[in-house]
Amino acid sequence: MDIKEVLSSKEKFLAYYESVHPADIAAEIGEWEPEDLQKMCTYLSDEDLAEVLEQCDDDEREDIAGQVDDDRLVRLFEHMQKDDIADCIGLLPTARKKALMNRMTADDRRVIAKLLQYPEESAGGIMTTAYIALKETLSISQALQKIREIGPKTEVIETLYVINVHRQLVGTVDLRDLLAAPKDATVQSITDNDVISVHPEVDQEEVASLVAKYDLKSIPVVNARSAILGIITVDDIIDVIIDEYDEDILQMAGVSKEESIDTTLGESIRMRLPWLMINLATAFLASFTVKMFQSTIEQVVALSAVMTIVSGMGGNAGTQTMSILVRDLSHDEVHTKQAVRALIKEILLGIIDGASTGLVTAVIVYFMYGNFYLSLIVLLAMIGNLVIAGIFGLLIPLTLKKLNADPAIASSIFLTTATDVLGFFIFLGLATVFLQKLV
Amino acid sequence: MDIKEVLSSKEKFLAYYESVHPADIAAEIGEWEPEDLQKMCTYLSDEDLAEVLEQCDDDEREDIAGQVDDDRLVRLFEHMQKDDIADCIGLLPTARKKALMNRMTADDRRVIAKLLQYPEESAGGIMTTAYIALKETLSISQALQKIREIGPKTEVIETLYVINVHRQLVGTVDLRDLLAAPKDATVQSITDNDVISVHPEVDQEEVASLVAKYDLKSIPVVNARSAILGIITVDDIIDVIIDEYDEDILQMAGVSKEESIDTTLGESIRMRLPWLMINLATAFLASFTVKMFQSTIEQVVALSAVMTIVSGMGGNAGTQTMSILVRDLSHDEVHTKQAVRALIKEILLGIIDGASTGLVTAVIVYFMYGNFYLSLIVLLAMIGNLVIAGIFGLLIPLTLKKLNADPAIASSIFLTTATDVLGFFIFLGLATVFLQKLV
Numbered sequence: 001m002d003i004k005e006v007l008s009s010k011e012k013f014l015a016y017y018e019s020v021h022p023a024d025i026a027a028e029i030g031e032w033e034p035e036d037l038q039k040m041c042t043y044l045s046d047e048d049l050a051e052v053l054e055q056c057d058d059d060e061r062e063d064i065a066g067q068v069d070d071d072r073l074v075r076l077f078e079h080m081q082k083d084d085i086a087d088c089i090g091l092l093p094t095a096r097k098k099a100l101m102n103r104m105t106a107d108d109r110r111v112i113a114k115l116l117q118y119p120e121e122s123a124g125g126i127m128t129t130a131y132i133a134l135k136e137t138l139s140i141s142q143a144l145q146k147i148r149e150i151g152p153k154t155e156v157i158e159t160l161y162v163i164n165v166h167r168q169l170v171g172t173v174d175l176r177d178l179l180a181a182p183k184d185a186t187v188q189s190i191t192d193n194d195v196i197s198v199h200p201e202v203d204q205e206e207v208a209s210l211v212a213k214y215d216l217k218s219i220p221v222v223n224a225r226s227a228i229l230g231i232i233t234v235d236d237i238i239d240v241i242i243d244e245y246d247e248d249i250l251q252m253a254g255v256s257k258e259e260s261i262d263t264t265l266g267e268s269i270r271m272r273l274p275w276l277m278i279n280l281a282t283a284f285l286a287s288f289t290v291k292m293f294q295s296t297i298e299q300v301v302a303l304s305a306v307m308t309i310v311s312g313m314g315g316n317a318g319t320q321t322m323s324i325l326v327r328d329l330s331h332d333e334v335h336t337k338q339a340v341r342a343l344i345k346e347i348l349l350g351i352i353d354g355a356s357t358g359l360v361t362a363v364i365v366y367f368m369y370g371n372f373y374l375s376l377i378v379l380l381a382m383i384g385n386l387v388i389a390g391i392f393g394l395l396i397p398l399t400l401k402k403l404n405a406d407p408a409i410a411s412s413i414f415l416t417t418a419t420d421v422l423g424f425f426i427f428l429g430l431a432t433v434f435l436q437k438l439v
Numbered sequence: 440m441d442i443k444e445v446l447s448s449k450e451k452f453l454a455y456y457e458s459v460h461p462a463d464i465a466a467e468i469g470e471w472e473p474e475d476l477q478k479m480c481t482y483l484s485d486e487d488l489a490e491v492l493e494q495c496d497d498d499e500r501e502d503i504a505g506q507v508d509d510d511r512l513v514r515l516f517e518h519m520q521k522d523d524i525a526d527c528i529g530l531l532p533t534a535r536k537k538a539l540m541n542r543m544t545a546d547d548r549r550v551i552a553k554l555l556q557y558p559e560e561s562a563g564g565i566m567t568t569a570y571i572a573l574k575e576t577l578s579i580s581q582a583l584q585k586i587r588e589i590g591p592k593t594e595v596i597e598t599l600y601v602i603n604v605h606r607q608l609v610g611t612v613d614l615r616d617l618l619a620a621p622k623d624a625t626v627q628s629i630t631d632n633d634v635i636s637v638h639p640e641v642d643q644e645e646v647a648s649l650v651a652k653y654d655l656k657s658i659p660v661v662n663a664r665s666a667i668l669g670i671i672t673v674d675d676i677i678d679v680i681i682d683e684y685d686e687d688i689l690q691m692a693g694v695s696k697e698e699s700i701d702t703t704l705g706e707s708i709r710m711r712l713p714w715l716m717i718n719l720a721t722a723f724l725a726s727f728t729v730k731m732f733q734s735t736i737e738q739v740v741a742l743s744a745v746m747t748i749v750s751g752m753g754g755n756a757g758t759q760t761m762s763i764l765v766r767d768l769s770h771d772e773v774h775t776k777q778a779v780r781a782l783i784k785e786i787l788l789g790i791i792d793g794a795s796t797g798l799v800t801a802v803i804v805y806f807m808y809g810n811f812y813l814s815l816i817v818l819l820a821m822i823g824n825l826v827i828a829g830i831f832g833l834l835i836p837l838t839l840k841k842l843n844a845d846p847a848i849a850s851s852i853f854l855t856t857a858t859d860v861l862g863f864f865i866f867l868g869l870a871t872v873f874l875q876k877l878v
Contacts, residue, residue, distance in 0.1 A: 021633075021635075021653055023652050023653050023654070027652065055654075144618070147615075147618060148618050148619050151615040151618060151619070152615050152616075152619070156597070157597055157614060157615055158595070158596055158597045158614075175590075175596060175597075175614070176586075176590040176591050176596055177591075179583070179586060179587050179590060180587050180590070180591070194460075196460075211677070212677050212678070212681060213462050213466065214460055214462050215462070215494075215674035215677075216674075217656065217673065217674070234656065234673050234674075234677070235654035235655075235656070235673070237677070238650070238651050238654075238673070238676070238677065238680065239651070241677065241680055241681065241684075242651060242680065242770075245680075245684040245687075245688075246766050248684075248688060249684075249687060249688060249691075249762055249765065249766050250762050250763065250766060252688075252762070253758045253759050253761070253762035254755070254758075254759060255759045255762055255763055259763055260763060260766075260767050261763060261764065261767045261773055261777060261778075261781050262777065262781075264784075265784050265787055265788060265791075268784065268788055269788060269791055269792065272756075272759050272788070272792065273791075273792055273795055273796075275755075275759070276752065276755060276756060276759075276792055276795075276796050277795075277796065277799070279751070279752060279755045280748070280752060280796050280799060280800065283747070283748040283751045283752055284748065284800075284803065286747055286748075286751065287744045287745060287747055287748050288744075290743060290744035290747060291741075291744040291807070294740055294741070294743075294744065297736075297740050297743050298740045301733055301736050301737045301740070301743075302730075302733070303743075304729060304733075304736050304740075304742075304743035304746075305726045305727075305729035305730040305733065306726060307743075308722065308725055308726055308729060308747065308750070308859070308863075309719070309722040309723065309725075309726050311747070312718070312722045312725065312855070312859065313715065313718060313719060313722055316693070316714075316715060316718045317711075317715060319692045319693075319851070320692050320693060320694045320711050320714070320715075322692070323688055323689050323691070323692035323694055324689065324694055324698055324699060324700060325700065326688065327685050327688050327689060327699075328699050328700045331681075334700055338700060338701065339700075342700045342701075345703075345704050345707065348704055349704060349707055349708060349711070352704075352708055352712075353708065353711065353712055353715055356712055356715075356716075357712075357715050357716065357719050360716070360719060361719065361723075364723065368730070412758070416751070420747070420751065424747075
């Protein structure tokens with residue numbers, strides 16, 4: 001499908017729009033030129049454009065907001081959920097943000113201002129105010145009437161939130177029970193008081209863990225005195241899980257989470273080069289270590305070929321441990337007791353895996369160079385470096401977590417610095433000690 | 440909390456059970472001893488134990504099934520959803536599987552047998568049969584009556600599935616609309632015919648992409664003639680997303696997805712050592728490359744310190760590209776046009792990033808060794824290796840995807856083999872050519 005062709009007339013584009021889901025359009029427009037976007041904004045009704053806007057990521061939301069004037073934007077907001085409006089407004093320059101807020105009704109302005117005050121990646125930042133709260137004193141028939149009225153404007157109706165006279169969350173009602181209950185019973189009589197909730201400042205990753213663990217379809221957000229502020233729905237949780245994992249995968253490799261296969265050359269350079277420069281600094285650390293032993297290598301040049309095996313294997317073994325930790329830390333806390341047990345295990349594992357791979361290496365090296373001591377040194381260095389790899393692979397993510405940093409951030413650079421520098425140091429150091437036996 | 444203490448009497452354990460969520464118990468029992476599990480199974484009622492069983496992962500399900508006899512297991516199944524029963528039965532040895540199936544009613548046996556026939560990681564393997572299908576000819580009041588009756592046994596009631604006389608899925612009804620519609624209207628009049636569905640053989644990862652993209656709370660599974668077979672609910676999709684990402688993070692590093700911080704030493708060795716042995720083979724490839732140039736290094740020993748910078752930087756740059764691809768491929772297809780554009784970009788990026796880091800390296804190397812030609816060689820080799828890194832970082836995941844393998848599997852090993860071997864080859868090869876200028 002050629003989008004230029006589709007956008008050449010309003011009729012063609014509307015026919016196309018009807019044939020797909022707004023999420024399909026939202027997924028595409030990141031690749032459009034500004035004039036294509038301009039055309040789409042002109043063709044679509046407020047309601048349809050609002051739907052596309054709701055489905056978009058931040059970048060595309062900014063692009064669309066840039067194509068329409070304040071009048072239109074306010075009209076679009078009338079068709080959107082409050083949390084999406086707050087997200088959109090949060091992206092705009094302060095002057096435009098204020099201008100738009102001033103055009104809203106006092107009620108809307110209050111809600112949006114409240115939503116905007118929470119950090120973007122907190123429970124408050126991702127919650128919606130489109131939920132149904134039932135007073136516990138309502139009768140079942142009154143509750144059903146309320147659901148009929150406001151249900152169409154809410155994101156979840158399967159679970160209804162029950163509040164007392166102080167607007168405090170006291171429990172939930174399953175719509176199944178409500179439909180089956182006698183009409184004159186009270187909501188209180190079918191309320192389930194076991195309800196898992198979060199405070200607005202809780203990190204979105206923690207909210208996602210709760211939702212995943214307890215198979216929730218929504219989770220209420222309450223303030224310190226238990227008053228309900230909003231709910232977080234499972235579709236937003238899916239976005240959180242995907243974002244956090246994407247971040248982990250990319251950050252371990254030193255890539256910005258903003259980058260994708262479609263990122264332009266200039267952007268890719270801007271995002272990747274700084275990380276490569278940092279890596280270069282650590283590569284020089286490893287290089288200096290080798291240079292320290294230059295006179296040893298001069299006498300036994302075989303060392304230069306064998307040392308790369310020791311350093312490389314350390315990097316591989318350490319990455320195994322590190323990946324497991326980054327994964328585990330994304331799901332759960334790791335307790336001190338667990339960490340200590342894991343540290344002992346990693347040391348033993350380093351010894352055993354190091355001895356196994358070291359022995360194979362020693363045998364092959366013996367056949368290549370015919371020197372028993374060179375083989376012995378490789379074996380010892382391999383054990384040493386795999387123990388180091390296990391220790392650093394475990395401690396780097398744990399330390400980053402303790403410092404409240406993402407365990408994935410830059411963990412690979414610390415790790416390879418350790419396994420390269422120490423790997424070369426142990427191997428070439430041992431070679432220097434045994435130099436008489438090697439030459 | 441000391442679990443041994445809690446399990447010391449039935450009263451204590453039941454009090455504890457009441458104070459937590461079954462999912463909390465399920466998350467714990469992986470670390471219990473068999474006798475603890477035995478005690479729990481004795482203490483809990485069929486209904487409660489069934490709930491724990493539903494919340495468990497495969498390993499713990501097997502453990503629990505091992506602690507109870509067939510009689511008890513059949514009684515537990517009476518409290519469980521059909522898809523969970525099928526998952527449990529699928530884990531058991533064939534003989535026990537048959538014995539259990541024979542005790543079921545013919546109806547149940549038919550449903551379970553059908554669910555068991557789909558691969559575990561397909562749409563059919565994760566679907567549930569606990570949904571509400573409404574005939575389109577029903578009146579609203581008949582539909583409401585049906586929802587009241589079977590709603591409590593279903594996983595989703597917010598979306599109801601509408602079928603025609605041939606049991607073909609024709610659309611969905613939103614419960615909000617049903618509650619608001621006049622009692623004597625037909626279901627057909629409020630049916631939304633735009634419904635996204637999947638076939639049972641579709642891979643679970645693809646299903647997860649659809650659910651995430653279109654913000655679905657459930658997705659119906661239909662056969663080739665559009666008859667509805669089941670639905671997949673969003674909580675199962677979250678599990679799929681988490682599993683697939685965990686797999687990606689760990690497989691890139693050559694770790695089994697089964698491993699966690701709590702895995703025993705023996706298991707860790709069994710799971711990690713084979714991968715390290717494969718890595719060792721490729722490390723020798725790099726080592727052989729260096730050995731090929733031994734006489735060059737013998738004459739210019741500085742090369743041994745500088746060559747590690749070139750190979751290391753190639754690995755880093757390639758990992759950046761590879762991570763972006765693995766991430767992108769987990770969300771979407773990459774089209775040939777996109778791939779070609781990306782390949783050209785990666786080559787240019789390799790040249791620019793290689794020239795930038797290479798220039799810095801060349802300057803530092805000049806200050807260290809005072810040889811202009813050595814600096815020139817480092818610069819050229821860095822550009823060459825970063826271009827190679829970009830090409831392999833892009834093509835390895837794409838090729839694995841084309842071969843229908845997971846793009847994350849073993850991608851790092853192919854990549855570092857390429858960047859190490861070719862990095863050493865380019866650098867030491869250039870050094871050999873310019874040898875007269877270096878000594």
